[in-house]
Amino acid sequence: MFRKLFKGKDKPTALDREIAELAAELGVAQKDKGVAPGVAPGVARDLLRSLMMRQADLLVRTDEGRGAAVLYEFAARLSGQSVSEALGQGDKHSLLQRGYALMGSGQLDAAKTALEAASSRYPEHHRVHACLAAVLEALGQEDEALSVMQRFYTRKPVKLKAATHSAETAPTLMCFYGYEGTRYKLASNGDGSFQKFRRGGHFMLRYLLDKTKFNIHHFTVSDGNLDTYTAPTPCNLILNTVADPDVELASLQTIQAFIDRTPDVPVLNRPDRVIETTRDRNYERLNAIDGIRFPMTRRFTRDARDDQALAAYVENMGYSYPLIIRETGTHTAVSTELVHDRNGLASYFSNSSGDSFYAIEFVENASQAGHYTKMRFFYVDGVMYPVVHHIDEVWNVHGSNRKTFMATHSWMLEKEQQFLANPRAVIGDENYERLQSLYELIGLDFFGVDFTLLPDGTILIFELNPAMRHSFVHARTFSYMTIPLQRISNAFEAMVRARASGG
Structure with missing residues (x-):
């Protein structure tokens, strides 16, 4: 059980002897040829190091990464190792747990060591590579972080998740992502802990689709890995989540080439249409519509x-x-x-x-009272769904102000509820129809538009693209948002199911 270290004229200490004798008494050490039971220089140190490593691993499993990091370093120094050597030892599961917990507690150098060791043991494990990339980004090693994920997606571009029930009859989707300008990063949770997230270039399916009802081939495009790939059989629908041509232009072009080679499979959000939604292209296209202004x-x-x-x-x-x-x-x-x-x-x-x-x-759009307004619609299969009606006292309106500003003005919350219940009544029939006409021009199955109304009734569009996030975060505090947001989720899933079944 205990490692024996004989170093020159080192002699066992009194504590070494006491531990060895106790170990023998308990039956965990055997008499060795002419040597007292388990007695060796450093046996006490070895035991303490072993216990510290085990205690650190236990702390890791209870999300106490900070304390674990201290014990890992303590154990390493006791054994004369570097922290990297100590953290890189152990079974695969322990390495994973160490890496995740150390990353979560912000111990980035230690997390990097554990995750690098784990990634070599788990070459096809997506989460460990994504966490390693996020840690490397946070350490300022951006090129290395990109290389980690590009090598991974070259080896393993596809992750298949089968439907939880009735996988044999569930529709099969091929869902595309890109990794050109997208990155895995770390975000603070505000309580001293951190988590990884993927930033840039996509719209998020988490609240749009119950993925347990579909067989989904998740394919991440990177470094030519799609060039010779063929669609799975069967494949009922290609779902493109890549949403920002400024971030993932090459991925969009690569996916479009794949779609051109796979003409019989229906597509949701064609990449060639997404490419047209850059801000400068929107300016060129949308100003041609009477009653609409794009800065x-x-x-x-x-x-x-x-x-x-x-x-x-x-x-x-x-x-x-x-x-x-x-x-x-x-x-x-x-x-x-x-x-x-x-x-x-x-x-x-x-x-x-x-x-x-x-x-x-910059187009000044404040009301006479000095308030700025931003409304949003999501378009799902040609139907407009109201999302938000923000009011703020600053020009760059964002949803985080709902708690800090709108909540102190009941009329603002009432206005948002009116918009969510009947947006046509709030913006007028003519403006509603103008916005509805954008569906044909844009040619996407899912996208969003942010806008306000100028005093003369002109629609001022701030942004239009499929990269807008759909989530229920704000509905946790403002329950009146729940039903309108759920309608969007229901509509998106219904669209996916209908397209996958040939509807």
Whole structure:
């Protein structure tokens, strides 16, 4: 049970002897040729190291990663090992548990070591590789993180999840993802713990589809792994979740080529239609519709210009201040800023690590009371479903304000409830029909539009794409949102089932 270490003239300590004798008494050590029962220099140290490793593994399993990390380091030093050597030892299950718990508690260097060891033991285990990539991203090792997932998806691009019940008769879907600009990252839970998440480029199926009712081949496109792949048999529907051409253009093009080679399988959200939903293309297309305005939006890159020269370049495109600037491929106000002069614009570029940007015309849309409004529809199979009616006192309206601002003004919550119950009555028949007409132009089965109404009744569209997230997070606090959101989930699943059955 105990490792015997003979190092030169080292002699057993009194504690070594006491532990060895007790071990013999309990039957866990045997007399060795001419050597006292189990007595060896360092036997006490070995026992303490072993107990610490076991205790750390127990702490890991109860989500106490911080305490576990300390014990792992303690045990490593006792045995004269590096922490990496200590963490890389053990069975596969222990390595997984260590890696997940250490990542969850923010012990990133230790988590990296355990996850690297686990990934070598589990070369086809998606979660361990995704967690390792998230940890590497958090440590600033972005290239290595990307390489981890690209190598994984080259080996194992498909993950099959069978329906929980009646898998033999359940529809079979081929669900596409991309890993070009998408990344696994770590997010803080606000309580000192962390979790991985996938950021960028897709719409989320979690609340749109009960995946236990379908046989789903999840395919992640990366580095040419789709070029020679053929669809599973049977395949009732191709479901493309890649939603942002600024982030996953190559993936969309690759998936479209696959679809062209598989003409007999119906497709939900064709990639060639998704590619047309960039902000600059929306500006070019949507302003042609009477009664709709999409702010002037231009895409540009740094092209070796310094910050002041880049600011002047934007001005020369026809913009006046204030204007909105953002990095391409970002959402939820990440990287978005309203700048008021050239110095502010140059400062934005100075603080940005991006290389590609959108300049967006700022159209003042505050009410006389100084409030800004943003409404959203989801389009599911050609039908519009109301999602939110935000009101805020800042121009960049987002849902997090519902608790902090809207909740203190009962009329705002009532307005949102009116919109969710009867959006046509809130925005008017004419505007409702204008927005309805977007379905034919956009040509997607699922997408969202954010907009407000200007004083003259014009629809000002902020954003239109399939990358908008559908979730019930805000409904946990504001229960009136639950039924309207559930209608969207029901409609999406009904659409998938109908398309998969040839409807």
